Amino acid sequence: MPHIIGLAGFVISLTAVWLQWNLSHQISRLEDKLKDGRLDSASVGRRIRWAQLMPMLCTLAGAGLLLIAAFRLVR
Secondary structure: OHHHHHHHHHHHHHHHHHHHHHHHHHHHHHHHHHHHOOOOHHHHHHHHHHHHHHHHHHHHHHHHHHHHHHHHHHO
16 A cells, blocks of 8 residues: 555656646646637636745645655654
8 A cells, every 4th residue: 555655646647747747838838828818817816826835736646645655654
């Protein structure tokens, strides 16, 4: 069971890296949609905040799962 938890933590951590790496491109696409009139400024603001928050949440979740797996392996 700790191996599965550790693997899930690793995958979520890799997802966080990908989200952070892709953040500037995603923000650029949202700004382009705002300029084209496909989204309003409130919607773009919410989506940008969400895009900035997700890498942090995934990092915390991944690190937490890795810690749980490590502690379960020690016991």
